[in-house]
Amino acid sequence: xxxxxxxxxxxxxxxxxxxxxxxxxxxxxxxxxxxxxxxxxxxxxxxxxxxxxxxxxxxxxxxxxxxxxxxxxxxxxxxxxxxxxxxxxxxxxxxxxxxxxxxxxxxxxxxxxxxxxxxxxxxxxxxxxxxxxxxxxxxxxxxxxxxxxxxxxxxxxxxxxxxxxxxxxxxxxxxxxxxxxxxxxxxxxxxxxxxxxxxxxxxxxxxxxxxxxxxxxxxxxxxxxxxxxxxxxxxxxxxxxxxxxxxxxxxxxxxxxxxxxxxxxxxxxxxxxxxxxxxxxxxxx
Numbered sequence: 001x002x003x004x005x006x007x008x009x010x011x012x013x014x015x016x017x018x019x020x021x022x023x024x025x026x027x028x029x030x031x032x033x034x035x036x037x038x039x040x041x042x043x044x045x046x047x048x049x050x051x052x053x054x055x056x057x058x059x060x061x062x063x064x065x066x067x068x069x070x071x072x073x074x075x076x077x078x079x080x081x082x083x084x085x086x087x088x089x090x091x092x093x094x095x096x097x098x099x100x101x102x103x104x105x106x107x108x109x110x111x112x113x114x115x116x117x118x119x120x121x122x123x124x125x126x127x128x129x130x131x132x133x134x135x136x137x138x139x140x141x142x143x144x145x146x147x148x149x150x151x152x153x154x155x156x157x158x159x160x161x162x163x164x165x166x167x168x169x170x171x172x173x174x175x176x177x178x179x180x181x182x183x184x185x186x187x188x189x190x191x192x193x194x195x196x197x198x199x200x201x202x203x204x205x206x207x208x209x210x211x212x213x214x215x216x217x218x219x220x221x222x223x224x225x226x227x228x229x230x231x232x233x234x235x236x237x238x239x240x241x242x243x244x245x246x247x248x249x250x251x252x253x254x255x256x257x258x259x260x261x262x263x264x265x266x267x268x269x270x271x272x273x274x275x276x277x278x279x280x281x282x283x284x285x
Contacts, residue, residue, distance in 0.1 A: 069105040070094060072275040093284070103273075104265060104282040111272075111280055112256070115264040119252045128239060128246070135254075140235050141223050143250040149222035156229060157215050166204050173207040176214060 021043050028039035032049070041047040073094055074081040087093040087102070092110065095102045106114065128136050161169065170184045185196035219225045226235055239245060255264070262272035266282035273281040 068277070069279060072277065072279055073103060073105055073281055076273060076275055076281065101283060102285045104284055105275070105279055106282070107278050108261075108280065111261050111265060111282070115256055115261045116252050118264040119255050120248060123243070123246070123248060123251065127243065128251075135258075136236075138254065139246070139251060140227070140232070140239070141221075143247045143254070144223060144235075144239070145245045145247055146222070148245045149226065153219055153222045153225050154212075154216050156226070157212050160215075161208050161211050164208075166198060169204055169208050169211065170198065170202065172211055176211065178207060178210055 021040065024043045025039035028042055028049070032039075038047070042049050069092075070081050070084045070086070073096075074084055077096065079096065083097055085095050087095055090104075092104050092106055093102055094105055104111070104114065122130060128139050131139070161172075164172070170179065173179045174181055174184060179202065184199055184202055186199050187196045223235070260272070262282055263270050266272060266284065268283040268285055271283070273283075275281055
C-alpha cells in the first residue's frame with residue numbers, strides 16, 4: 001500500500017531547481033571560501049559575490065583582532081594563549097584558567113565607551129547621591145542643564161516682582177534710575193505732601209518688566225543665584241526628582257578626568273594594564 005504519492009512534474013521541477021541552487025552554492029563555497037548561507041544568497045541574487053566576500057573579510061578581521069588580543073594578554077600574563085577563552089556574553093572579555101580571572105581587552109576608544117556607560121548606569125541607579133559631597137557641589141554649580149537654570153531664574157525673578165505692589169515697584173524703579181520721584185508721584189494738595197498719589201500716567205507693568213529684565217541680565221551664575229535665593233536643599237530636591245536636568249555629558253567628562261577610565265571598568269583593582277600595540281587590559285574579577 002502506498003503512503004506517499006508519486007512525485008508529479010511540478011514537484012520534480014522544484015526539486016531539480018533546488019538541487020541546482022545547492023550545487024552552485026557549494027561550488028561558490030569551494031571557490032571563494034565563503035559560508036554556505038552566503039553562497040546561497042549569491043545564487044538567489046540576494047547578495048552580490050563582492051558583498052559576500054566582504055562579509056568573509058570582516059569576520060576574518062574580527063577573528064584576527066580577537067586572536068591578537070588573546071596573544072597580547074597571554075604575553076603580559078606570561079601564560080599559554082590556550083589558557084585564555086573569549087567569553088560569549090561579551091566578545092571583549094577574556095577569561096583565564098577557567099574563569100578564575102576575567103579581563104576586558106580594549107582599545108582606548110572602546111574603554112572610554114565602557115567607562116561612559118558605567119558612569120551613566122551609576123547615575124541612573126544611584127542618582128548623584130552616590131558621589132562624594134564635594135563632587136555633588138561641583139554638579140550643582142557646573143553640571144545642571146543651562147536652559148533649565150535660566151528658566152528657573154527668570155521665573156523666580158518674575159515672581160519676586162509680581163508680589164510687589166505698585167508703590168514697591170515705583171520705589172525699586174526710582175532706585176534703578178528708571179523714573180524720578182517727581183515723575184512717579186503727584187501732589188494734588190500741597191497741605192498733604194506726605195501722602196502723594198501715584199501719577200496715573202506711570203506704566204507700572206512696563207516698570208515691572210524693566211526690573212525683571214535688568215535683574216535677570218545681571219545674574220552671572222544661575223546656580224549660585226538659585227542657591228542664594230531658594231537654598232541648596234531646593235536644588236538638591238529638584239535634581240533628586242528630575243534627573244533630566246543633569247548635564248550627564250559634563251558629569252561623565254569630569255569623572256573620567258578626575259579618576260581615569262580604569263576606575264570605572266577595572267572593577268577588581270582599578271588598574272589599567274597597558275599591552276603592546278593599541279590595547280589595554282582591565283581586570284574585572
